[in-house]
Amino acid sequence: MARRSSPAAISFLVFSMLTIASAKVFFEERFNDGWESRWIKSDWKKDGNMAGEWNYTSGKWNGDPNDKGIQTSEDYRFYAISAEFPEFSNKDKTLVFQFSVKHEQKLDCGGGYMKLLSGAVDQKKFGGHTPYSIMFGPDICGHSTKKVHAILNYNGVNNLLKKDIPCETDQLTHVYTFILHPDATYSILIDNVEKESGSLYSDWDLLPQKKIKDPEAKKPEDWDEKEYIPDPEDRKPEGYDDIPKEIPDADATKPEDWDEEEDGEWTAPTIPNPEYKGPWKPKKIKNPNYQGKWKAPMIDNPEFKDDPDLYVYPNLKYVGVELWQVKSGTLFDNVLVCDDVEYAKKLAEETWSKNKDAEKAAFDEAEKKREEEEAKKDPADSDVEDEDTDEGADSDADVDLDGTSETDKDGSDAEVKESGTSKTKEEAVKDEL
Numbered sequence: 451m452a453r454r455s456s457p458a459a460i461s462f463l464v465f466s467m468l469t470i471a472s473a474k475v476f477f478e479e480r481f482n483d484g485w486e487s488r489w490i491k492s493d494w495k496k497d498g499n500m501a502g503e504w505n506y507t508s509g510k511w512n513g514d515p516n517d518k519g520i521q522t523s524e525d526y527r528f529y530a531i532s533a534e535f536p537e538f539s540n541k542d543k544t545l546v547f548q549f550s551v552k553h554e555q556k557l558d559c560g561g562g563y564m565k566l567l568s569g570a571v572d573q574k575k576f577g578g579h580t581p582y583s584i585m586f587g588p589d590i591c592g593h594s595t596k597k598v599h600a601i602l603n604y605n606g607v608n609n610l611l612k613k614d615i616p617c618e619t620d621q622l623t624h625v626y627t628f629i630l631h632p633d634a635t636y637s638i639l640i641d642n643v644e645k646e647s648g649s650l651y652s653d654w655d656l657l658p659q660k661k662i663k664d665p666e667a668k669k670p671e672d673w674d675e676k677e678y679i680p681d682p683e684d685r686k687p688e689g690y691d692d693i694p695k696e697i698p699d700a701d702a703t704k705p706e707d708w709d710e711e712e713d714g715e716w717t718a719p720t721i722p723n724p725e726y727k728g729p730w731k732p733k734k735i736k737n738p739n740y741q742g743k744w745k746a747p748m749i750d751n752p753e754f755k756d757d758p759d760l761y762v763y764p765n766l767k768y769v770g771v772e773l774w775q776v777k778s779g780t781l782f783d784n785v786l787v788c789d790d791v792e793y794a795k796k797l798a799e800e801t802w803s804k805n806k807d808a809e810k811a812a813f814d815e816a817e818k819k820r821e822e823e824e825a826k827k828d829p830a831d832s833d834v835e836d837e838d839t840d841e842g843a844d845s846d847a848d849v850d851l852d853g854t855s856e857t858d859k860d861g862s863d864a865e866v867k868e869s870g871t872s873k874t875k876e877e878a879v880k881d882e883l
């Protein structure tokens with residue numbers, strides 16, 4: 451018995467070792483010492499002093515003060531920074547793109563996403579209109595936008611994920627993971643929990659639809675779409691039409707001062723007849739010949755041409771952050787590009803899972819302190835709230851300023867970011883498709 455089971459056990463062991471050994475990490479950045487030699491800050495928006503500075507920090511609250519990342523540190527600024535890795539193609543491989551992000555500022559309008567870029571990029575010029583391959587991560591603006599973006603570039607066109615995935619909105623660290631498989635399926639995880647999954651074919655409009663309604667098809671003349679018909683068996687009751695609509699009011703009496711000579715013969719006024727039911731109609735029955743609502747048959751779309759490499763990005767080479775922030779304080783950490791879902795999961799466990807409780811405790815402590823200080827500053831309270839509200843109103847005006855991510859999608863200039871809401875920008879992208 452033991453001898454028979456051992457080959458299986460051994461092969462399982464070998465298999466597990468192979469899977470781990472075969473995990474390929476294309477890029478991993480934990481922001482330890484030396485990170486500055488790996489990341490290049492772009493000169494984009496430096497003219498006019500609109501390029502924001504990054505702060506190398508673990509933030510105001512954290513689970514481990516030594517675990518640092520990079521945090522946006524100036525309000526109303528553009529941020530662009532990128533790192534290069536050895537070029538690779540994800541053909542026949544799973545692609546995993548993962549990072550953690552913490553919005554310490556209580557983000558009300560701004561992005562927290564990262565990008566994967568391909569080919570040759572001048573990292574010193576990396577900015578809002580640099581073409582990218584994948585843009586992924588949370589985006590928040592006002593009450594309307596609180597979502598996870600997953601934008602895929604296909605043949606030069608940026609395509610938005612058609613499903614809505616809410617992002618985290620608190621002030622704690624969260625891990626975002628995008629997984630793309632060689633069978634053109636994907637999944638999106640937040641904090642190692644799958645939030646969405648599906649197919650590139652259905653959840654983005656990368657290719658024309660496989661099946662369409664036959665445009666040539668017409669509803670047959672004799673197609674019976676009536677669900678109910680008058681009952682042919684139903685007969686009008688005898689005397690039905692003899693029932694008058696109105697009858698004399700039996701309660702009416704001739705007024706005492708009625709003068710037949712002058713006023714003519716008195717007749718009682720009429721009232722609606724409670725017996726009267728309107729013109730006779732046969733009752734309705736289910737139509738035995740009902741064929742249902744007519745629908746054009748689906749046919750193969752002649753425009754559809756499959757692309758077996760739909761999921762392939764043949765020369766991925768950079769990872770970058772390109773953001774506009776109204777309020778700074780977004781902290782990125784633990785950036786990973788690899789081909790192994792398990793490896794990514796482990797990294798999230800070793801970093802996020804390990805620190806999250808301590809971070810939450812530190813955050814609660816910081817909040818308590820902040821509230822106490824605010825109460826001290828203004829014992830009559832309430833004004834504090836007012837300040838907050840004012841700020842909120844301010845940033846509502848900034849809703850338009852956002853659009854950030856959206857403009858990149860249609861490759862328009864960053865200045866355009868300052869007009870139009872994100873919604874219309876997204877629609878503009880869709881119109882492009």
Ligand SMILES: *[C@@H]1O[C@H](CO)[C@@H](O)[C@H](O)[C@H]1NC(C)=O
Pocket residue numbers: 505506507508509510523
């Ligand atoms: C960097 O972050 C730390 C921790 O939040 C903070 O104390 C410090 O003031 C920040 N520095 C800048 C330049 O923003």
